[in-house]
Amino acid sequence: MTDNYQTLKKHLTDLSLKKVAAIFEEEATKAAKAGLSYTDYLKKLIEEEVVNKTDRSINAKIAKARFPQLKTLEMFEFSFQPSVDEKYIRELAHLGFLEKAENVVFLGPPGVGKTHLAIALGIKACFAKKKGFVYDCLRAC
Ligand SMILES: Nc1ncnc2c1ncn2[C@@H]1O[C@H](COP(=O)(O)OP(=O)(O)OP(=O)(O)O)[C@@H](O)[C@H]1O
Ligand SMILES: [Mg+2]
Incomplete structure (x- = not known):
């Protein structure tokens, strides 16, 4: 050299x-x-x-x-969980709620994918380089 x-x-x-x-x-x-x-x-x-x-x-x-696991929207099988409104979740994935400073809270019985979807939205926010997404374990786990 x-x-x-x-x-x-x-x-x-x-x-x-x-x-x-x-x-x-x-x-x-x-x-x-x-x-x-x-x-x-x-x-x-x-x-x-x-x-x-x-x-x-x-x-x-x-x-x-520091998500507890890496789960993406692409990994979520909407057909396994018909009670989840796919269209609404895909709308949330556009992250308009961040612009409007709104909260998203997933409620439901154990094991239905609440944490998965919360992490998936967080990962979307990281890819969109958004600041201010707070993944709240107390509310999302
Ligand atoms: N529809 C789905 N498609 C793919 N994976 C799913 C789906 N629903 C749940 N899972 C998987 O099942 C496991 C449990 O889901 P998750 O932890 O998101 O449930 P939860 O609703 O947060 O449960 P808990 O109330 O016990 O916290 C995870 O590994 C998640 O990725
Ligand atoms: Mg959970």
Whole structure:
């Protein structure tokens, strides 16, 4: 590795551009072979960094929420639970209740999926990068 590469790598790491730091050499070789313009090469690096940072920020939100289990809406079988209004739950998943600062409370007998749905909405909020979703174990478990 040349001094230039090492210096560049350090600057990128200092700037928290970890993905760019990890891939810029390999991508430079590929770009040269493919005859990419400087702009296309830079675009590729920045897009990779954006994807990487986006995923990390969502994962960080999910970790911070400390859900007791990871349950998603996609894992919920509405056919097993006909008393749950699928249309209404899918509406809740648009998170309009957060904008309106409304509470969602699931009530029902044990084991019917109340916690599952509460976590699923929380995960949707993490993906939507919403702040202010409070998963309340006392109310949701
Ligand atoms: N319709 C469903 N589709 C998929 N999984 C379900 C469904 N209903 C319940 N489950 C699963 O069954 C288990 C129990 O559900 P959950 O913990 O959400 O129930 P609960 O209503 O919160 O019960 P409790 O009142 O005891 O807290 C979980 O693993 C959940 O993922
Ligand atoms: Mg529960």
